[in-house]
């Protein structure tokens with residue numbers, strides 16, 4: 258299966274991709290929460306949240322407008338765009354999806370039962386992320402039966418209980434492979450092209466390769482790009498029987 262990895266700025270690389278080529282786009286863009294007053298836990302001590310330079314964007318809304326507009330151009334007419342985020346960026350993302358006239362299919366609430374506890378007793382402990390699911394038309398690919406199969410044969414709801422996994426890389430925002438497995442099984446077929454414009458540690462690419470999807474990944478930071486490339490190139494393609502096992506693993510997440 259073709260895997261294309263780019264150490265580049267998505268705002269420059271996306272315009273070079275062919276219109277309508279991607280069947281599924283999963284994007285986990287910068288949250289813009291670093292450098293603010295949020296505390297996180299490092300080595301058992303409270304520290305101000307700093308995920309890195311990549312998480313500090315001067316005009317977040319303009320940035321979101323620019324990359325989402327390009328993703329819409331690159332998305333197939335029956336493809337879907339999945340964008341994950343936190344309360345720091347999802348109001349802006351929701352606005353842009355509406356401005357661009359996209360069809361909003363779902364808002365998936367990803368609940369992490371093992372989320373990091375609060376360090377300052379001044380608000381509710383954040384334990385969720387929101388994933389927008391949108392398409393260009395109302396005729397989009399969505400494997401409803403697969404979603405049911407991943408949920409003990411029952412209709413799958415938009416609340417997903419998936420524990421945060423132990424990180425496999427030094428990337429501070431590495432997503433669980435089980436989350437991406439679920440998304441790719443529901444929203445793409447074998448051989449489809451999956452695009453991740455903010456590849457980070459390469460989780461989407463690993464799962465795409467495993468499930469025999471083609472993949473394009475873009476990452477601006479050279480160190481994370483190296484981490485992602487190594488991880489994706491080392492991943493094994495799995496046979497359909499193994500995909501069945503993956504499906505069973507998914508049903509055990511609940």
Ligand SMILES: C[S@@+](CC[C@H](N)C(=O)[O-])C[C@H]1O[C@@H](n2cnc3c(N)ncnc32)[C@H](O)[C@@H]1O
Pocket residue numbers: 265266267268285286287288311428430431432433454455456457458459460461475476477478481
């Ligand atoms: C939230 S992280 C993605 C984490 C990823 N989903 C994973 O599982 O590891 C966002 C990533 O986008 C990258 N990034 C930020 N701005 C970018 C841009 N303009 N083009 C490409 N990558 C960018 C950052 O370096 C960071 O690694």
